[in-house]
Amino acid sequence: MACLPLFKRRNTTPVWCGNVVIGGDAPVSVQTMTKCDTRDIESVVREIRLAVSLGAELVRVAVPDREAAMAIEDIKEQVPCPIIADIHFDYKLALLALEAGADKVRINPGNIGGKGRLLEVARKAEEKGAAIRLGINSGSLEKDLLEAYGGPTHEAMVESARRHLAYLEDAGVDKIVISLKSSSVRHTVEAYMLMAEFTRWPFHIGITEAGPGTRGMVKSAAGIGTLLALGLGDTVRVSLTGPSHEEVEVAKQVLQSMGVRAFGPDVISCPTCGRTQVDIVATATQVADALKGMTVPIKVAVMGCPVNGPGEAREADIGVACGRDGGILFSRGKVLGRVTSEELVPALVRLAREYAETAEGKN
Structure with missing residues (x-):
């Protein structure tokens, strides 16, 4: 058929x-x-x-x-x-x-x-x-x-x-x-x-x-x-x-x-597993809440370990791979730097907003 x-x-x-x-x-x-x-x-x-x-x-x-x-x-x-x-x-x-x-x-x-x-x-x-x-x-x-x-x-x-x-x-x-x-x-x-x-x-x-x-x-x-x-x-x-x-x-x-319309950031996160050492559910929720109201359709990744990010999340515009003492920030698979646990969410949100402003300016 x-x-x-x-x-x-x-x-x-x-x-x-x-x-x-x-x-x-x-x-x-x-x-x-x-x-x-x-x-x-x-x-x-x-x-x-x-x-x-x-x-x-x-x-x-x-x-x-x-x-x-x-x-x-x-x-x-x-x-x-x-x-x-x-x-x-x-x-x-x-x-x-x-x-x-x-x-x-x-x-x-x-x-x-x-x-x-x-x-x-x-x-x-x-x-x-x-x-x-x-x-x-x-x-x-x-x-x-x-x-x-x-x-x-x-x-x-x-x-x-x-x-x-x-x-x-x-x-x-x-x-x-x-x-x-x-x-x-x-x-x-x-x-x-x-x-x-x-x-x-x-x-x-x-x-x-x-x-x-x-x-x-x-x-x-x-x-x-x-x-x-x-x-x-x-x-x-x-x-x-x-x-x-x-x-x-x-x-x-x-x-x-479904890729039919774009209303704002797409916050993706890993399903977590035994390698995860932080509360990914809470972290991803905080990031999603902080980005509400943003209309630029960028992809933001919150991953639980280096296995899922930046490798598996290399298509994300901005992301973080979380660990016990902080995380690794990345953009399109490229490592940007490390942040502490306290800086993790604010730093990711700030980078996401900066990326969105740049993307919007190009359009």
């Missing part, structure tokens, strides 16, 4: 969502979704501002009722990013959210109420210049598709997407984003791969109901990373059972790890 070309991004139609472009040549954008009650405007605004300060470029809010839909107008006046309304069951809430200024509405075709209601939302979105995301979810597919495919398979998900996409395209809708999410990494990846054969609309990617903590992060990284490697993905949301700012941090790390 022929191998698919990796990291060649799929050619998609650009779609504006507020002041952010999804698809085309635009960078793969970072999304999150607020966790607090949308009707609590003060809390929502505070949460969105924190997420944006950490790198969120679009934010989705739940719209469970009329009051939440109307709150979007006040929320938008106080935040710097596009706001997406998340709609389930009641299409009238989508109409209200669009009237309130939502830049995009996420519609779940499995529970919105049929073609007529979908098209009514589409007409309102077109009137307001907003985008629509067809958000297919394996847990809420139409009954006829579940029966036809014997369950929520990736083929059933794609059939649902194609059915509703045809409704929108026939009506002349020209700002569409598609997502096909499952809690199964395999089903999600297969669904996007299949759907890519039928459309050039941009993809919103993620793994739904990924779970809490490490479990959710690993599952999301596996699914999103695979899709990015296949060139499938124009905007990303990491779904975690946790705060929205964690979703943003993980999304950025996945994008940077």
